[in-house]
Amino acid sequence: MREEQNNPEAKASIKQTSSTTSVTQPLADIFETQEGATLYIDLPGVDKESLNIDVDKDVLSIKGKIALDIPDGLEATYMDIRSGRYERHFTLGEELDSHNIQADFKQGELKLFIPRSERHKPRKIEIKTG
Amino acid sequence: MISEMLRFPFSMLDEDIEKLFYQDSFQSRGRYGRGNYPAINIGATDKSVKVYMFIPGIKTEDLDVVIEKNMLSVSGERVLPEADERKGATYRRERFSGPFKRTITLPDSVDADTAEAIYKNGVLHISIAKHVESEPRQIKISVQ
Numbered sequence: 001m002r003e004e005q006n007n008p009e010a011k012a013s014i015k016q017t018s019s020t021t022s023v024t025q026p027l028a029d030i031f032e033t034q035e036g037a038t039l040y041i042d043l044p045g046v047d048k049e050s051l052n053i054d055v056d057k058d059v060l061s062i063k064g065k066i067a068l069d070i071p072d073g074l075e076a077t078y079m080d081i082r083s084g085r086y087e088r089h090f091t092l093g094e095e096l097d098s099h100n101i102q103a104d105f106k107q108g109e110l111k112l113f114i115p116r117s118e119r120h121k122p123r124k125i126e127i128k129t130g
Numbered sequence: 131m132i133s134e135m136l137r138f139p140f141s142m143l144d145e146d147i148e149k150l151f152y153q154d155s156f157q158s159r160g161r162y163g164r165g166n167y168p169a170i171n172i173g174a175t176d177k178s179v180k181v182y183m184f185i186p187g188i189k190t191e192d193l194d195v196v197i198e199k200n201m202l203s204v205s206g207e208r209v210l211p212e213a214d215e216r217k218g219a220t221y222r223r224e225r226f227s228g229p230f231k232r233t234i235t236l237p238d239s240v241d242a243d244t245a246e247a248i249y250k251n252g253v254l255h256i257s258i259a260k261h262v263e264s265e266p267r268q269i270k271i272s273v274q
Contacts, residue, residue, distance in 0.1 A: 027225045029210065033218030040211070042225050044169075044184035044252035068182055069248075069255060073175045078234075080169035081184060108252020109187030 022083030026062070034122050036115035037096060043086050044108035051105060053112070055098040060090045062110070095120035167226040168204070168254075170234065179240050179258045183232075186252035193249075195256065197242040202256065205231035 029040040043051065046064035054061050064086045092098055097117040104111045169184040183204055185193065193206045210227040236242075236258065244259035 044186040
């Protein structure tokens, strides 16, 4: 995970967000338990260095650049993936603790775990019998 | 009501605006159904054909890549972690799961014996050299 400010490329990509230039929205699965929320996001072609995850207020942003080993002079003959970037935003509920997100990224598959903040975890009330 | 609220901590950031901005990707998302996974990009240089298959998070031993005649096919099965429905809930399930197979036709000019495959960052890169004789040749014209 990197801070937006330290990455000039990320700054440039923010500008492009407002235009309709090609960005692929990566596919995601979201599960939730009482412990927190788990997101899986497919980002094939992105390496760890060009993956950017940040939270601004309650918005979680995931951005990644597709970096393939492309030889000089390669001419595309068929393309399912036409854009070079992935980008997707999620709004986090206030019960999630965005300061303690755990990220794991392997072979283009990102797993994020966002714990539910302590005060939002369900608590069992003990009943004392007198 | 409290439990209802707790059930929906996630929501898309203004879905309508997203649709407006990312219309292209929304359309392409629908295209990747069964039979259209994995996404594939293909390119060629003078010397070789390159195939990029976007198959995130799979073990290479679960992938089968075969070239037969001039057909390149990739097959496998993607098993995704299941949500424990007793303990929680599923909000989105967009990623492909299950068995898949995709076949592409290679140009006749490739030499299947030279095929090499590398799996990196969730993309399978396949490189196949073209036959030497398929490089452009100048034909001499003799006058009679």
